[in-house]
Amino acid sequence: MTNCYRTFFLLSCFVVSLTTTFAQQTAEKPIRGPFTNVSFVEFVREVENQSSYRFFYNLRDVDSIRVNYQNTNQLLPAVLRQVLEGTSLFYAIDAKKQVFITPERAIRTDLPIGFFDRGGSTSTEPDTSIVDYLAEKEKRRITLETRLFNIGRPTNPIRPGNANLAGHIRNAASGEPVIGVAVYIEKPRIGVVTDQFGYYSITLPRGRHELKVRSIGMKDTKRQVMLYSDGKLEIEMEDDVIALKEVLIEAEKDVNVSGLQMGLERLDIRTLKQVPTAFGEADLLKVVLTLPGVKSVGESSVGLNVRGGSTDQNLILYNDATIYNPSHLFGFFSAFNPDMIKSVELYKSGIPSRYGGRLSSVLEVTTRDGNKKKLEGSGGIGVLTGRLTLEGPIIKEKSSFLIGARSTYSDWLLKSLNNKSFKNSRANFYDLNAHITHEFNEKNTLYLTGYYSQDAFKLNSDTLYDYNNLNATLKWKHIFNTKLYSVFTATTSRYGYSVSSEENPVNAYKLKFQVDQSTFKTDFNYYPTAKHTIDFGVSTSLYKLHPGTFEPLGTASLVRPDQVSNEKALESALYIGDRFDISPRFSISFGLRYSLFNYLGPKDVYVYPNGSPRTEANIQDTLSYGAGKNIQTYHGPEYRISARYAFTPDASIKVSFNRMRQYLHMLSNTTAIAPTAIWKLSDPNILPQIGDQFSLGLYKNLRNNTIETSVEAYYKTMENVLDFRSGAVLIMNHHPETEVVRANGIAYGVEFLIKKLTGRFNGWLSYTYSRTFLRVDRSVPQEVINKGDYYPSNFDKPHDVTWVGNYRINRRFSISLNFTYSTGRPITLPLAKYELAGSQRVYYSERNQYRIPDYYRTDLSLNIEGNHKVKKLAHSSWTVAAYNLTGRRNAYSVYFNSVGGIVRGYKLSIFGQAIPTVTYNFKF
Amino acid sequence: MVGAGKRLIRIVLVVMFLAGSCVDPYRPPEISAPNKFLVVDGFLNGLGTSTIRLSRTQNLTESKKPPIETRAIVQVEDEKGNGQTFVDKGDGSYTLDNGNLQIGQNYRLTIRTAAGRSYRSDFVTIKRTPKIDEVSWKALEDGVQFYVSTHDETNSTRYYRWEFEETWEYYSAYYSQFKYQKTQFLYREDNINHCWRTEKSSSVAVATSNKLTEDVISRFPLTFVSGSASNRLKVRYSILVKQYALTAEAFDYWQNLKRNTEMLGSLFDPQPYQVTGNIHSVTDPTEPVVGYLSSHSMDEKRVFIDASELPPWRIPNGYEACDADTYLLMPPPTEVSAIAMGEAGFIPIDAVLNSIGNVHGYRMASSACVDCRVVGTNVKPSFW
Incomplete structure (x- = not known):
């Protein structure tokens, strides 16, 4: 009844206004x-x-x-x-x-004739709608939503069949593309999601449609379209800011049910900023760690273990360029400036065929494009870091820039860490970002990204460590027509570190490691019919590794220069994928990626006899290969298949299978990724890793799609993963194959998730049960670990409960409470003690047979928005947070040392108390 | 935030930051090992007495000394099978005084326990240990850092290990003139105020020059002696450094033993593991044996530091908590008599006279405060 009254009221208003005009x-x-x-x-x-x-x-x-x-x-x-x-x-x-x-x-x-006189004669398609260009935004939005957009060349009558509609979804305030926006119609149910460029292409039956456009963090909108033939529609969305007038967000954000993709977690910067972190600054990787299926070995580590995979099995892309070390300051910070980031996507299963090269996951970080309309700045001052970002148009509406810088103030984190070995230490880091977008015309857009991060620290002694990432991406997007577009991408990534010591002039040295990757790829997206979405492409990467140089430092140094010979390889891939919507309820995606890896000379390769342990003493032969010579080729298909069946519009089941191949491995036998981890290419002695994953998921949305629930189960096998011999020496090793053992892994688990991302009260609760085991190849008895039985890997943490919750008290205050619990990670504990060389010492059990105490942490943060006056210097906000609110001393590690002749057990906690932080963020 | 149009942002930053990583003592879950594995500690000395200690592993929670292995037959055997038997000292140690072991030759150790189980080491080559060039020291902020330097002109040693013995002179809190003996207070003839204490190194020290162009160990930091944690540097201090040449395998063993039992607790630890040595069970090849048999000659060097050579540190005498009290021979009934205290183990320091000059009591303190022999010896070492 109420609806009727409203309609009547609206109409009478029009009558009044028309009369007056x-x-x-x-x-x-x-x-x-x-x-x-x-x-x-x-x-x-x-x-x-x-x-x-x-x-x-x-x-x-x-x-x-x-x-x-x-x-x-x-x-x-x-x-x-x-x-x-x-x-x-x-x-x-x-x-x-x-x-x-x-x-x-x-x-x-x-008004059209007969507007007020909708009898049986009027068609369901009014050919126009009321236009009322009033200046106010809200009114304009409504106008856009009610105005009828005619797409294509008008014909009368409308021809039967389908036509394609494509375009970009942009942020109305900044002109930046919005990714992950659901664009769909309800009858029949056809929907697509915008890609990383904010581009969508949807094939619909010709005729009149209400096109709905929804995205998290943006105000929902819709467009009335009359589709005559293929055409374009650019859509702008408005930020869902904390408006003075409460905006009711009606949500049918049902991508998790209606989309085919499974095992995908998408976070936007808004979500990232709500989650409290140890040092106050929004931290992408720390938030990713709260997602189901993602774990790490310890508090300070940003090494991700996704569904039982090791930390080197994640492809971390920053605007398409590979990031080799995503951490700052031993992992206390992640290497991404939160002000630069637009969104993060983590693929845990059902990985699309356009990605490859890593076994466990793809973490794709996308930067914003910069405001195309006006100059803006933002920044933040936290307890340890400061950051500043500037963005604006270069040519208004056509090109924009975005630059950002971030740095630590000083070394006083280390001084505050009340740990003796940190006292005489120093640490600092910074990172720089630049991103330029230029739209030549509607069909051609160019993107250029540069990234540099630098870390330097000294741990207690005089040894200086430093490492840096240098990345560049050039991307050209070309739209052939509404059904076909392509992206040409060239990227280069460089990661290197050096360790040097000058304390003793005789032993002074410098150790260097570097990896260079250059990638060129072409991706095509083709939307032939309403039922098919095809993507295909090729990519090729050239890897150049400098596994280590060891040089004297200073004239007094007696250090013998040493160099582990360089490695070179080419990894190429060809892929095609087709999403086939058989019916609105049932869709399948087939993908095939074929990857080819060539290990190239010059290189000396050691040959070991079959069946005997690979030790230096067992080197049978050395084969020398000339420059550019193909030493070893590995290749194989990677299958990516997934299917979805929707029982009802708000419930579906999905299955997927994917195979991944990995040719690049990280050599590190430390539990947390050490800053001296090295990367190694597959060679005749180190085989590519192959991983298969089956997953099954059930998705159900409740309460008009405001609450998403899901259960995903997976079973994973991993071949040829690397584990390390006890006491492995990996740095400056000319034959690292003698230190690694080939292992096979299995991992399985179930992830439960309840998520509410809209409304005053939002957040998610997840529970994961997961196990992961390794078993070394038993064919060589000397290399066997734990008698050749399956043993839990370092990051096997069966139970994990995470709660992330935000509550908006009013327009200026919001509060976040996080809770996380997980089983302690496996460790090797001593079984006995004995006396040797003047001291009691411990006798260790088999690998990973015990666990450190369970982990439990609560964080609280309060976000205070500045006042809402229209005219003010800067929009500002304060974040007051307490990390590890209960002050629980969570074990990072448990270990035994002989001190003064006696064995003592210790528990190391990174955060020994609650850590209060205050961060000031501003925007001007 | 008021700036009359000026683009100036005044930021007030309230910092209440105090991170505190911490290390707490940890008690592991009750783990008891079913086995008591044999532990072999010692080396074949190319130029002198070889000593081998045999003991057993024990559960972590046990507080007793580890069980020793006596009545075993310990033999050294050359490649031709000629054996010499070690002498069982009865305390778990076995010695071979003049084995006439040849540098450069290969030997192995065989052990047959009283229970009839046999163990055997791999063959090891006796390496010649080069001379220690220098044991130097430097006074740092609150203690003394010792360094050892050595080299081998033939570039054939490359791997080194050191052990050391510290000896220091000290005085107990009180000079005792009397001794208590069977209800009597007698004049004391010996000096139990002035002592020397000796301690052996308990941590593994190894270094290698294999990354250098020459076989040189330059100022290897051997040990740090704190000026505030003990009375070592209060009067006079001496360190005897013993140097051993190692093979690459022996170096790996000691280095890994150090990493796994002394150096854990950083942010980037590898998983610890049991380091396996070169001694195996013949009876049951799967039975673990702890220890590594090295073989080498030995070189040693001693240096002294007198307190006068050090900066003016406040070095504790180790008796800061001591207190002496007067006890009367004939006390009022509410007090304890000097004899009762003597019976309880208190040691008389000096006599207390009454107003007419007679001894009517003694100043006394616990033996830990008076008798320096509780932790050392009052016999001056021969090298002092």
Whole structure:
């Protein structure tokens, strides 16, 4: 009943306003000329000065028009007719003397005949809608939502069949593309999600549709379209800011049910910023760690273990360039500046065929594009870091830049860490980002990203460690037509570290490691029909590794220069994937990736006899290969298959299988990733890792899709993964194959997730049960670990409960509470003690047979937005947080040392108490 | 935030940051090993007495000394099978005084326990240990760092291990003139105020020059002696450094033993593991044996530091908690008599006279405060 009343009320308003406008009509004055080669804007200004006409137009439509008009004293319609002659623009003048300049066709300024008289004769398709260009944003939004957009060349009657609609979804305030936006119609149920460029392409039956556009963190919108033939529709969305007037977010954000993808976690920067972190700054990887199926070995580590995979099995992409070390300061910070990031996507299963090269997951970090409309800055000051970001247009509406810098203030984290071995230490880091987007025209866009991060630290002694990441990406997106577009990407990644010591001039040295990767790839997206979405492409990467150089430092040094010979390889892949929507309920995605790996010379390769342990003493032969010579080729198909069946619009089941191949391995036998971990290419002695994963998921949305629930189970096998011999020495090792053992792994688990991402109260609760085991190859008895039985890997933490919750108290205050519990990680504990070399010492059990105490942590943060005055210097916010609120001393490790001849057990906790932080964020 | 249009952001940063990583004592879950594995500690000395100690592993929670292995037959055997038997000292140690072992030759150790189980080491080559060039020291902020330097002109040693013995002179809190003996207070003839204490190194020290162009060990930091943690540097201190040449395998063993039992607790630890040595069970090849048999000659060097050579540190005498009290021979009934205290083990320091000059009591303190022999010896070492 209420709806009826509202309709009536609205209509009566229109009647009133129309009546008044008609009453205001007066005699028109002629326009004085002449205009000689002036811009349209100047012309408009002059006309507006002379008369009471107000012009409404899009600057973009008129910027090429020069007005040459010599006649004088004509009425405006005649003037305009002449001025717009030869252009594609039309004009319309309404009763309020408002002039609308529009491309393609003139808008109608009066209601269609029979508007109030909707009887049986009216079709379900009104051919136009009311246009009311009122300045206020909200009104404009509503107008856009109710206005009918005609797509393609109009035909009458509408031809049967399908047509394609494509375009970009952009942020109305900044002009930046919005990714992961669901664009769909409800009857029949057809939907797509925008890609990383904010691009969507949807094939719909020709005719009238209400196109719904929804995304997390943005205000929902919709468009009325009349689809005649293939065409474009650019859509702008508004930020779902904390508005003074509460906006009710109705949500049908049902991508998890309706989308085919499973095992995908998407986080936007808004979510990232809500989660409290140890040092106050939003930290991408720390939030990723709260997701089901993602674990790490310890508090300070950003090494991700996704569904039982090791930390080197994650492909971390920053605007398509591989990041080899995503951590700052031993992992206390992640290497991503939160102000640069637009979104993060983590693929845990059902990995699309366009990705490859790592076994466990793909973490794709995308930066924002920068504001195309106005210059903006933002920044933050936290207890340990400060950051500043600037963005703005280079050419308005066409190109934009985004630059950011972040750094620590000082070394005083280490001084505050009340740990003796940190006292005489120092540590600092910074990172720099730059991103430029340029839109040449509607069909061609260029993206350029640069990234540099640098860390330097000294641990207690005089040994100086430093490492850096240097990445660059150049991307060209070309739209052939609404159904086909392509992206050409060239990236380069460099990661290197050095360790040096000068304390003793005789032993002074410098150790260096570096990996270089250059990748070129071409990706095509093709939307042939409503039922198929095809992507295909090729990629090739050239790896150059400098596994280690060891050099004397200073003239007094007796250090013998040493170099582990360089490695080179080419990894190429060809892929194709097709998403086939068989029916609205059932869809399948087939993908195939074929990867090819060539290990290239120059290199000396050691040969070991079969069946005997690979030790230095057992080297049977050395084969020398010349430069560019193909030493070893590995290749194989990678299958990516997934299927979805929807029982109801809000419940579905999905299955997927994927195979991954990995040719690049990290050599590190420390539990947390050490800053001296080295990367190694597959070679004749180190086989590529192959991983298969089956997963099955059930998805159900509740309460009108505001609550998402899901259960995902997986079973994974991993072949040829690396584990390390006890006491392995990996640095400066000329034959690292003698230190690694080949292991096979299995991992399985179930992940339960309840998520509510909208409303005053939002967050998620997840529970994961997962196990992961390794078993070394038993064919060589000397290499066997734990008698050749399966043993839990370092990051096998069966139970994990995470709660992330936010509550918006009012428009200025919001509160976040996080809770996380997990089983302690496996460790090797002593079984006995004995006396040797003047001291008691411990006798160890088999590998990973015990566990450290369980982990439990609660974090709380309060976010205070600045005042909401329209005119103020900067928009600011404060974040007050307490990390590890209960002050629990969670074990990072448990260990035994002989001190003064006696064995003592210790528990090391990284955070021994609650850590309060205050961060100031600003935007201007 | 008021700036009259000026783009100036005044930031007030309230920092209440105090991270505190911490290390707490940890008691592991009750783990008891079913086995008591044999532990072999010692080396074949190319130029002198070889000593081998045999003991057993024990459960972590046990507080007793580890069980020793006596009545075993310990033999050294050359490649031709000629054996010499070690002498069983009865305390778990077995010695071979003049084995006439040849440097450069290969030997192995065989052990047959009283229970009839046999163990055997791999063959090891006796390496010649080069001379210690220098044992130097440097006074740091609150203690003394010792360094050892050595080299081998033939570039054939490359791997080194050191052990050391510290000896220091000290005085107990009180000089005792009397001794208590069977209800009597007698004049004391010996000096139990002035002592020397000796301790052996308990941590593994190894170094290698294999990454250098020459076989040189330059100022290897051997040990740090704190000026505030003990009375070592209070009067006079001496360190005897013993140097051993190792093979690459022996070096790996000691280095890994150190890493796994002394150096854990960093952010980037590898998983600890049981280091296996070169001694195996013949009876049951799967039975673990702890220890590594090295073989080498030995070189040693002693240095002294007198307190006068050190910066003016506040070095504790080790008796800061001591207190002496007067006990009367004939006390009022509410007090304890000097004899009762003597019976309880208190040691008389000096006599207390009454107003007419007769001894009517003694100043006394616990033996730990008076008798320096509780932790050392009052016999001056021969090298002092």
